[in-house]
Structure formats: structure tokens, C-alpha cells
Amino acid sequence: MVELRTKVKIVSRKLIKPAAPTPPHLKSYKTSSIDQLAPPAYVPFILYYDANGDKNEVDERSKHLEKSLSEILTLYYPLAGRYIKDKQLVDCNDEGAEYLEAQVSGKLAQVLQGELKPELLNSLVPNVMPSETTPLAFVQVNMFECGGLAIALECAHFIIDGITATTFFNAWAKACKAEGVNEVIHPSFDLASFFPPRENIMPMVPPKKPGPRANPIITKRFLFNKAAISSLKATAKGGAGDSESLSKRQPSRVIVVTALIWKALIAVNKARHGHLRASTICHSLNLRGKTALSIPDNSFGNFYMVANARFGGDNESKFELPDLVNALEDSIKNGLDDCMKPQNGDELVSVLTKSLSEVGKERERGETDIYMFSSWCRFPFYEADFGWGKPAWMSIVAIPMEIIGMFDTKDGDGIEAWVSLHEQAMLLFQNYPEIKAFTSQI
Known part of the structure; x- marks a missing residue:
């Protein structure tokens, strides 16, 4: 160590x-x-x-x-x-x-x-x-x-x-x-x-940090290599006899990894509560080049949205990887479609605040498990050369709240998932059979 x-x-x-x-x-x-x-x-x-x-x-x-x-x-x-x-x-x-x-x-x-x-x-x-x-x-x-x-x-x-x-x-x-x-x-x-500043606009509320007596948050790294991701993509497309799945475009690395982690989290909460629970995945999406507004790609500041994918918690058949992949793809497509419609900044901000407001209300009700996902994949970290070569590795740090970050491996083919969960949930998560099968824990 x-x-x-x-x-x-x-x-x-x-x-x-x-x-x-x-x-x-x-x-x-x-x-x-x-x-x-x-x-x-x-x-x-x-x-x-x-x-x-x-x-x-x-x-x-x-x-x-x-x-x-x-x-x-x-x-x-x-x-x-x-x-x-x-x-x-x-x-x-x-x-x-x-x-x-x-x-x-x-x-x-x-x-x-x-x-x-x-x-x-x-x-x-x-x-x-x-x-x-x-x-x-x-x-x-x-x-x-x-x-x-x-x-x-x-x-x-x-x-x-x-x-x-x-x-x-x-x-x-x-x-x-x-x-x-x-x-x-x-x-x-x-x-x-x-997007001029507004009065009475509420920032996104991150998950609460645990108090001193609460179950501590544990951060662990899970490595999905190229072979594991290829296998997940094949599973996500469904069986060979499913003509509809065969005609579908192959899901991205980020989507299949997110879906598997989501599937494991659903199982973890079922084990903890004794029954399936509703859950929402909040995924941050860069909006540069994805709206109808003429906003430069090199814009300084925040320009992203949060797409929300939901699992109802009432039907175990929708708990399989292809279903969760479809829910994620639909949420991202619908979110980006909604962001293409506004013809001015005020309308676009209304779309973004509506998405955040929905999650805020779900969190207040306390009946839905909410997980924040942030993908930094394809960010050009490994191109940052100060004159003595490119980086050997990129990392974040342990975060004291329930959140999942995803990053490219240096070869660009794999994904490092940094998962932060309460200690009890982490024990169940890291031993979930498909997490053990598709990742190496670091």
C-alpha cells in the first residue's frame, strides 16, 4: 500500500x-x-x-x-x-x-x-x-x-x-x-x-456529505479494459436473434459502463432495502456545438446540461443491461433534442433548470435513489505536454459524496470508473458478480 x-x-x-x-x-x-x-x-x-x-x-x-x-x-x-x-x-x-x-x-x-x-x-x-x-x-x-x-x-x-x-x-x-x-x-x-445572470436561480444541489457519525463514503477505482467493454457492448445489443437490436447502432463505451454500474447500484439497493427501488441517473453533457445558438466551441465558463435517466423500480424485467442502455440513450437523445429547440438563451436556461428541478424534487421526496455521473472521457488530458513528454496517468481524488466519475485509460480504449459510495453499499457493489466479472479493482 x-x-x-x-x-x-x-x-x-x-x-x-x-x-x-x-x-x-x-x-x-x-x-x-x-x-x-x-x-x-x-x-x-x-x-x-x-x-x-x-x-x-x-x-x-x-x-x-x-x-x-x-x-x-x-x-x-x-x-x-x-x-x-x-x-x-x-x-x-x-x-x-x-x-x-x-x-x-x-x-x-x-x-x-x-x-x-x-x-x-x-x-x-x-x-x-x-x-x-x-x-x-x-x-x-x-x-x-x-x-x-x-x-x-x-x-x-x-x-x-x-x-x-x-x-x-x-x-x-x-x-x-x-x-x-x-x-x-x-x-x-x-x-x-x-445567458445573463438571473435573480433567484438555484444551483444544482450535490448529494449531502455524510455527518461525523454517518456511514463513511468510500472511493474505489474500477478498470474496464477494451475487451470488457466490447463484451458489454455485445450484451447491450441483445441476443443474436433479436432483429431490432441487430439493426441498432452499437452503444458507446460510456453508455455501457454507466449502464452496468447502474445495474449494480439497483441490485445493491434491492439488497439493502429488501425490494426494488426507483432510481435516477444524472449524466452531465457538454453542450458546445449541440444547440441551435451560435456559441463558440472555445467558450469559457459552464456550458453543459444534466440528462436524467430513470428506472421505475416496479418491474424486474427492465433491470437487464439492454433496457438500462436504452433508458440512458433515450434520456441523452431527448435531452439534447430539447436543447436544440430553443432559439434564444432564455429558453435554453429554462430547459436546463427544469431538468435540475425535477431531480431536486425527487431527492426531497426521498423515494428515489439518485446518482450523479460525470464522464470526462475524450477530454484531451493525455495531450498535455509541458515539454517533457505526455502524462503517464490522470486521476481525480476521493470525493466525500456519492458520485461516479469516468475517465479514459491512457490507451483511449478503456475506462477508469471512480465510484464513491457509502461503505455498506460499496461492499455490496464491489462484490456484485458483473462488476467482478467485467472490471479489475484497483
């Missing part, structure tokens, strides 16, 4: 300001009504880089990282500002992003190859305590004894979504490698013009 918790020492902490002052006419960045819907949370991820050359080059790499971060913040200037909640805007005051350096005892290979508990990775990301003066972006550069690096980025979700965070990280990498921002695509800051 890799022990990291007591072996990560913060050795420096500073604010990195943009290399050039933000012009006066850009000092106030208005957030959008979709930003208002996002959870009031900071979301981290970590990219791991093998040692490349002399260990003494780590100091030189750190200088390059700081310099290029300062340069890229001139393009992504809201991330160097501070959020003023009452005014629904970011004061782009160039106070800076927080930049931490940490020394890690041990070698990166221990993390990449060893058995580890996801919560041990939490010490590799900044510990953010939100307040009015809290930076909107944090970076922690973790330096291993071998010269390997783990670079963590943690950003305010109420300002940007996962696509923007990944684009920012990759732009920073490109600026570091190219020694300048000339090759970097500039972000577009127009979302608030399509």
Missing part, C-alpha cells in the same frame, strides 16, 4: 499573477445563468509525469511552469480574479492563481504501479477553504524524489466546467513547451451575453 498522506510537504506557496495587466475594459467578467446553476464547489484533477532526465532539472521545470502559468493567465484572466457573489461577476483584479510546490517522499512509480487508496491522493491537491478572497484557480506541483511530477489543477466549478478547465490546463502546457502563448487558441468570454 502506498502511503502518501504524511509524506507530502508543502515547501512554497505564492500567487501567480498574469504576466501583463488585464486591460481596464476587461476588469469585470460577468458570469452566466448557467454558471449560477453549477455546484458551489472546487473540482481538482491531477496529471502525472515520469522523470525525464536529470533530477536537478526539476527546479528548471518549476521556473518554466511558473512563467508559462503567468503568461497563460493573460488569456484566461478571470481565473486570476476574485468572485463577487452578490454582483454575479468576477473582479479581474489580477490578484492571481495560487501556486503551491510540494516535495513527495518516494517515487512516482509507487503511485503509478502500486495498489493505493484514492484518498491518499488528496494530499496532492490544494486544500481549498472558500471565502470572498479565495482564488478561483489553484495549482499544486508535487515533486517526487525520482524527478517525476504530479501537477494538480483545482478550479471553481461555479466559474468553469470540466471542458474549460482541461482546455486551460492544455493551453498552459502548450505555452510552457512553446515558451509563449502565440500558438494558444484564445478563449471566448461571451456566454453571459447569451
